[in-house]
Amino acid sequence: MNTDQILIVIAISAYIASALALFTYFLSRENVAKLAGIPFAFLGCITQFVELGYRYESSKIWPLTNLYGSLSLFAAMSVAIFIGFALRYDLWFIGGFVQALAAIFLAYGLTWNEGYLPAVPALQSYWIKVHVPLVVSSYAAFMVACVTSVVYLIKYYAEQNVGRSSMVRLRTAAAGPAGAAGLQMQALAPPRPRSIIVGDAPNLERAAAGGSALAGWLASFPSLAKLDIMTYRIISVGLPLLTVGIITGAWWAKEAWGAYWQWDPKETAALFSWTVYALYMHLHTRNAWRGLRSAWLSVAGFISIMFCYLGVNIWISGLHSYKM
Amino acid sequence: MLRLHLDNIYHSPAYLGIIGFILACMTLATFRRVIPARLPPLRAVKIEAMPLAANLAVRGDEATIRARVEDFFVRGGWLVRKRELGGIEWTFADKFNWARKGVLIAHVGFVLIAVGTTMYWKWGFSGQTAIVAGLAQTIPETGARFQLDRFNYQIEPIRTKSGIVYQPIDYVSQLEITGHDGIKRHLTLRVNHPLDVDGTLYYQASYGSAVDFGVTKDGRPASGAPGAALLEGEGFPLGQTDRSVQYERFVGTIDRNGGVSPDPRANNPGVILTVFDGDQNIGSVLVPLGRSLDVGNGYRVDVGSYTLYSGIQYRHDPGIPLVGLGAFVLLTGLCMSFYFLPARLYVRVDPCNDSPEDRPRWSIGLAATTVKGYEIFEEQFAALVEALRHAQSGHAFQAKPSDPAFAVS
Ligand code: HEM
Numbered sequence: 001m002n003t004d005q006i007l008i009v010i011a012i013s014a015y016i017a018s019a020l021a022l023f024t025y026f027l028s029r030e031n032v033a034k035l036a037g038i039p040f041a042f043l044g045c046i047t048q049f050v051e052l053g054y055r056y057e058s059s060k061i062w063p064l065t066n067l068y069g070s071l072s073l074f075a076a077m078s079v080a081i082f083i084g085f086a087l088r089y090d091l092w093f094i095g096g097f098v099q100a101l102a103a104i105f106l107a108y109g110l111t112w113n114e115g116y117l118p119a120v121p122a123l124q125s126y127w128i129k130v131h132v133p134l135v136v137s138s139y140a141a142f143m144v145a146c147v148t149s150v151v152y153l154i155k156y157y158a159e160q161n162v163g164r165s166s167m168v169r170l171r172t173a174a175a176g177p178a179g180a181a182g183l184q185m186q187a188l189a190p191p192r193p194r195s196i197i198v199g200d201a202p203n204l205e206r207a208a209a210g211g212s213a214l215a216g217w218l219a220s221f222p223s224l225a226k227l228d229i230m231t232y233r234i235i236s237v238g239l240p241l242l243t244v245g246i247i248t249g250a251w252w253a254k255e256a257w258g259a260y261w262q263w264d265p266k267e268t269a270a271l272f273s274w275t276v277y278a279l280y281m282h283l284h285t286r287n288a289w290r291g292l293r294s295a296w297l298s299v300a301g302f303i304s305i306m307f308c309y310l311g312v313n314i315w316i317s318g319l320h321s322y323k324m
Numbered sequence: 325m326l327r328l329h330l331d332n333i334y335h336s337p338a339y340l341g342i343i344g345f346i347l348a349c350m351t352l353a354t355f356r357r358v359i360p361a362r363l364p365p366l367r368a369v370k371i372e373a374m375p376l377a378a379n380l381a382v383r384g385d386e387a388t389i390r391a392r393v394e395d396f397f398v399r400g401g402w403l404v405r406k407r408e409l410g411g412i413e414w415t416f417a418d419k420f421n422w423a424r425k426g427v428l429i430a431h432v433g434f435v436l437i438a439v440g441t442t443m444y445w446k447w448g449f450s451g452q453t454a455i456v457a458g459l460a461q462t463i464p465e466t467g468a469r470f471q472l473d474r475f476n477y478q479i480e481p482i483r484t485k486s487g488i489v490y491q492p493i494d495y496v497s498q499l500e501i502t503g504h505d506g507i508k509r510h511l512t513l514r515v516n517h518p519l520d521v522d523g524t525l526y527y528q529a530s531y532g533s534a535v536d537f538g539v540t541k542d543g544r545p546a547s548g549a550p551g552a553a554l555l556e557g558e559g560f561p562l563g564q565t566d567r568s569v570q571y572e573r574f575v576g577t578i579d580r581n582g583g584v585s586p587d588p589r590a591n592n593p594g595v596i597l598t599v600f601d602g603d604q605n606i607g608s609v610l611v612p613l614g615r616s617l618d619v620g621n622g623y624r625v626d627v628g629s630y631t632l633y634s635g636i637q638y639r640h641d642p643g644i645p646l647v648g649l650g651a652f653v654l655l656t657g658l659c660m661s662f663y664f665l666p667a668r669l670y671v672r673v674d675p676c677n678d679s680p681e682d683r684p685r686w687s688i689g690l691a692a693t694t695v696k697g698y699e700i701f702e703e704q705f706a707a708l709v710e711a712l713r714h715a716q717s718g719h720a721f722q723a724k725p726s727d728p729a730f731a732v733s
Contacts, residue, residue, distance in 0.1 A: 115485055118491055120491060120492050121514070124494075124516060225702075228699070229699060239658065240658050240659055243658060254644070255516055255518060256516050257637070258527040258529065258638065284696070285695065290697055290699070
């Protein structure tokens with residue numbers, strides 16, 4: 001094994017260890033698990049950047065000219081962005097998902113590792129050092145945002161389900177003796193929330209108080225409003241990165257191909273993803289769109305990002321397809 | 325290569341229509357929605373009805389309390405404005421008020437980009453040309469003369485995990501260019517380094533091998549042979565017959581078995597010729613250079629030597645500076661509206677009705693709105709109310725939430 005491979009193995013192992021620990025934290029809320037997961041997250045991320053730097057130093061070939069290099073950066077950046085948000089907003093509980101995805105993407109990237117291949121003339125430009133890291137970092141941010149949205153959706157639908165099943169109970173009870181129905185009514189009348197962002201899953205909280213361990217666990221997630229705000233903040237990092245990424249790409253295209261926009265599949269797919277996230281930003285200003293619909297938009301946005309990133313590279317040939 | 329064939333979209337009425345439509349929508353949206361929503365006038369609100377609201381009860385004289393409230397916000401970097409509305413004195417405190425214009429700025433950037441691309445459509449042009457080494461071409465739109473003195477390419481065999489890859493490393497045109505001033509300049513054109521000649525940019529786009537072809541019938545030169553070397557994709561008819569021959573592509577290396585080797589460098593070169601009978605393709609053959617192909621009826625096509633040619637694209641786009649500026653403005657607007665949370669506080673100071681005559685009590689009511697909803701500001705608001713209470717300390721004896729939806733204490 002050469003130094004390169006050793007570093008990659010360390011990074012993947014660190015991500016797996018951190019994913020396991022942070023999943024344990026997600027499930028158990030044991031602080032020990034969180035404290036065990038954090039150093040591994042740092043270790044994996046730092047090792048990956050060292051590996052990318054080492055690769056560049058030893059070969060003098062910019063490592064982001066193929067899918068292997070860009071997937072490596074994608075994994076490293078998603079962990080870096082996650083760590084940034086986790087430190088600032090205590091977001092560690094979703095770390096298991098992010099770390100597991102980073103490990104999967106990095107391992108998948110390895111299958112595209114062809115060794116050291118110098119860049120074709122079109123890629124021999126300083127723009128590659130600006131454009132690719134920006135775009136890949138935006139993808140990474142959207143990945144983390146997608147994870148917070150998925151957690152939102154899990155909690156949201158659990159809340160709805162618990163609500164629905166207690167409605168059924170209420171109806172059954174109402175059909176029975178009047179006294180029992182009255183009692184149930186009282187139990188179900190939602191307590192007025194003290195705050196608008198805490199306690200926005202009253203059904204889960206009630207079920208948890210009633211002894212349901214699952215509901216208790218779900219209720220212990222951050223509030224829906226907080227998850228929504230978190231997603232918004234992460235997308236606020238991703239969208240400007242994608243915007244600058246597209247602009248620098250267009251500028252580069254002007255220099256390499258003579259036209260800054262040629263509607264090649266990658267450009268079109270990136271523009272589509274950009275529009276989805278711009279739509280997210282627009283609609284997030286509307287009360288009715290914050291929360292559930294925004295979460296779905298963020299998930300849809302990430303699906304479109306994955307298509308733009310991997311789908312276009314692997315399935316469709318175009319001006320960008322030499323990136324493989 | 326899958327392209328969406330929208331290259332000429334800038335010239336289509338549909339494109340113009342869409343741009344016009346978007347601009348109209350944006351203008352409408354900006355004036356009908358964005359400005360009113362983002363830059364709301366200073367107006368009275370029903371504090372108790374607001375989701376983010378609090379009430380502090382304080383003791384002291386009105387002027388001092390008001391002064392303290394104002395001082396508190398000014399020190400916190402808030403823009404404080406006072407208005408008397410309906411006989412009540414309101415204090416409005418705004419944070420990041422300037423960032424409210426972020427959305428407008430982003431949209432201005434978008435308009436600039438649209439104007440810039442439209443300028444290209446109106447005054448710009450683009451095209452491409454292929455110049456065979458040793459020959460010259462004049463660009464019709466600009467009159468610039470390009471003579472290709474030499475063309476070089478470099479392709480390296482690289483061993484990768486899945487075998488040898490022949491990777492293009494560089495391709496370079498040595499040109500003699502004559503622009504408007506009539507001066508001949510010797511310049512080098514390579515990928516990613518366009519040349520600017522009289523405001524039009526020229527790009528190294530591609531290259532290929534031009535090949536000389538001869539035609540004989542029964543061993544004697546026949547009519548129909550092309551007068552100049554052909555570029556890949558070009559063809560010629562065969563004398564008086566219905567047949568024609570197309571020079572499909574150049575093959576750098578013919579391997580020992582007579583097949584096409586993956587090495588594109590010109591080691592043992594040949595060409596792939598396709599023969600047509602009328603419109604019908606009757607087959608393709610790989611012919612080594614210097615050999616000839618029997619195409620029937622006594623006709624033979626002689627494949628001569630090759631010369632490299634350089635594919636050059638050019639583009640004149642007067643809208644570029646505006647598009648660049650637009651991109652910058654768009655981004656500035658995006659950052660303004662994403663990273664700053666413009667919030668407005670509505671503050672009023674009212675006498676408490678239940679207060680004993682000798683000890684006047686006042687209630688400070690405050691409510692907050694932001695451009696991104698209430699939830700995102702709740703924690704900051706709670707901290708702010710705490711701080712305000714502290715600032716009035718010694719005088720605040722009881723904090724009572726004005727709305728059960730939000731508790732201060
Ligand atoms: C493609 C370029 C565009 C960009 C980059 C853009 C960007 C933005 C941003 C960042 C916001 C504020 C979101 C927030 O506060 O978080 C916004 C708001 C808005 N945009 Fe755009 N926009 C674009 C195109 C359009 C178009 C084409 C329309 C109209 C058809 C439009 C209509 C609006 C409206 C109505 C709002 C206000 C939403 C509200 O606060 O009620 N935008 N835009």
